[in-house]
Amino acid sequence: MPTEKTEGPAGAPAAVVCPRCGASGPPVRTVAEACADPGSARSGLSDRLAKTPDVPSGSDSVMHVLEGMVLAGIGAGLAHSGVQHDKPPYTIGGTLLAVLLLVGTLVVIRGEFRERAAVAAGEPRAERVWRPAHHCASCACVFYPAGTPWPGPLTPDQFRKYVWTEAGFDQQIDERLRDVELPPGTPAGPSGPGGATGHA
Ligand SMILES: [Zn+2]
Numbered sequence: 392m393p394t395e396k397t398e399g400p401a402g403a404p405a406a407v408v409c410p411r412c413g414a415s416g417p418p419v420r421t422v423a424e425a426c427a428d429p430g431s432a433r434s435g436l437s438d439r440l441a442k443t444p445d446v447p448s449g450s451d452s453v454m455h456v457l458e459g460m461v462l463a464g465i466g467a468g469l470a471h472s473g474v475q476h477d478k479p480p481y482t483i484g485g486t487l488l489a490v491l492l493l494v495g496t497l498v499v500i501r502g503e504f505r506e507r508a509a510v511a512a513g514e515p516r517a518e519r520v521w522r523p524a525h526h527c528a529s530c531a532c533v534f535y536p537a538g539t540p541w542p543g544p545l546t547p548d549q550f551r552k553y554v555w556t557e558a559g560f561d562q563q564i565d566e567r568l569r570d571v572e573l574p575p576g577t578p579a580g581p582s583g584p585g586g587a588t589g590h591a
Pocket of ligand 1: 409411412413414527528529530532
């Protein structure tokens, strides 16, 4: 664990001051606290500060398998009736439908599985840069009181892009976030595997 000097005199956290607007006290909270606030969920702030992307859960995948099976079963039924009634178009069409649905389901499930695996693998890296961050509600910025791993204030979008890039969640960085530019300034920590973006 990195050494963090945020302990105050009585073991209480020392007052953290926002480097952009100078606010301290209630408006300045850790990103974790800000995300845990029900108001942040309503305003969408929790999503903008999210540590990891939303990925389909295991039960979502189970549902998708079941749906695929039911639909493929319809195709198989069609093929079966084609065989029984000697109607080759039904047999061929039903078989094709069943095969396509099975393959499609497998592709979807594989993608979901990979996405979950990628997010699970990157979460410790995301945690490392997400946990020490603070959010200032007065000027809507995110910053690190220790000035590391990022030296200056960031917008919530810049912060999320930074965290997700460090964690290797490149695939999950959506269109909107892709256009977000991080301010000039090299992070103090070792850069993650996602640092492939060219420096101007
Ligand atoms: Zn501020």
